[in-house]
Amino acid sequence: MAFRRVTLFRFFGYKIRADASWFFIAVLISWTMSSKIYPQALHGQSPHVYQWMGVLTVAGILFSIIMHEVAHAVIAGYYQMRITSITLFIFGGVAEMEGELSHPKGEFMMAIAGPVMSALLGLFFWAAANLYVQYIAADGLSVVLKTLGTLNLEIAVFNLVPAFPLDGGRALRAIIWHTKNNLVTATRIASAGGAVFAYLLLGYSCYNFVVLNDTVAGIWWGILGFLVHASGTSAVQQMETRALLGVEPVTRFMHNNAVTVSPDLSVSDLVENYINRHYQRVFPVVDNGLLVGVVSLSSVLSLDRGKWNWLHVASVMEPLSPTIVIAPEASAADALETMQRHGREMLLVAEKGRLSGVITFRDIASFLTISIKIDHDRPVKRGRIAH
Template structure:
């Protein structure tokens, strides 16, 4: 996830905070200090409400981190490399490289999350009832943490994708039917229905109870879940359709290689307009110097196109590149993460092609129109 702040490493996993999380932290601390604690415990100093609210928000943050670490450690134990954990406004995401290859793996990785939240709830509850805490704010905070972790555990057990419970459901349907696409469709449909239900509940909260912030927050989470479910449905369909397909078979195998001295207007005329391309590689011999895209060219006023060499507007090397034998799904992920439209394909020292987002989409439509069946899906 972009725009995140690095916090450090834990068990070799990078921990980061996305800037949206700061907003969630402030909102939670504020609602605890001004609403939750004063409503339940009377007569504290205002500063006590705030220190308790902030401390509870910090422990909530640690709890979410433990939940994510549990996912990450199980994934790593099953052989999936884990790059990082990022906390953002709605919780946390573990960046696990590659998707689960077997339903059993997905089940373990997903189920351990809610389990760790419920375990944390139990730990806080035992502290609350057994540790003989004397100070009221401390008791209030531990009680809140027991409650919120139980709520998090239960919320995540709801069987809608992409919640943990949705992943558990997906792993079960995947195992039963052998089809990852069908399993994803079912789990994502439940996820979307749940998202819509949350939006409706949020609207009801605002209209019927006048709880504007609480209602908006609920609706916002519903809207996010709904979108995430739809996105994962699409992503899985693409992944399955392209499984085993290599960059080599989708790339443009003879992309034009233009001299850095070529004037911009010639490239616009010959490559963009006549050739229907959106980008050309710029190089000498087969040494890649950069790439010139429509976006690069548009930065230069049109009257200067004829007198300016393309070297002046191109995006220079080092560029993001990809190898010809990488999977298309890996290429797609890389293209999306870096927000690119095309990427040069490099084999060792040589530039062997160019892969564009547009061509991948065209191939996808072609495969759909032809009714090509994806390679047999693995079941475990």
């Protein structure tokens, strides 16, 4: 599900982003509420009122999901796991974590923080709805508040189902991780629970279609089942990749035969004597033995050809940043994650400002393909991911 992600705003210091699918779902929810649910819950209002109720409900759900994810993020931060951003997906959000899980207790606490927040929000909205009805009126707003209360309680319960990758499944995985001391086994077991749950959801979706003749409910349960299944599978793959690569240092895949260039080289020289001669699309830029940046074929091609003669590498190179440089002691899993996160096909391995070599996506990928084929059932060596 690689949809485009848009950054919406910052909240509590976290970048809140939305997957494009969320906008589609927001419209669908708003439409379902204003055309089907609310006209039944509250009779005799104009279509306008129902539309406003639908929009308010979507805003309330957005707020509720963000609070749920912020609760995960705050607890993760408490246990020294860094959350970089929160992305809203079709059925909730995902707090994106940088690096690895620290330990079972942290993972457990982080997992249950979200449903606890949803339960609290549910009680809050429910109480607000009751107070509103008692002191003000039983109108559209009270119905929306009551709906948000119910929805939050449902989100809490749904997420507590012990089916990975739902929060309950993560909590279960943390417990198995703690008892078996193996994160990969724990992920596999918790994901099996997730798969069973996904099939139950799909079955229930069919039941809605065929027996109850309820197409809307059928579609919703079907989407949920499909998503639980898809994200569970990719979580297991990610975990296996980590298990294989987590113990391999970057230096194992590093080449130190990359051709480097100097910052005062002209761009035309770079094209003629380097890009055309060496099978290399990205060149580390080294000045007096120190790594200063990186210059790529694509940045050269984006230049006007007339400028090639008088522009130098220094003015077109990309300066060093953690998105392109990695330390030799980092794991290959970290390197792969950095490449995927920033769309790189290569990283520079450097120590104390000096280039040690380069590591490419292709080398890691072929290692993975071969190792997974050769000894898929090999007991995974304990690395940094299970303590």
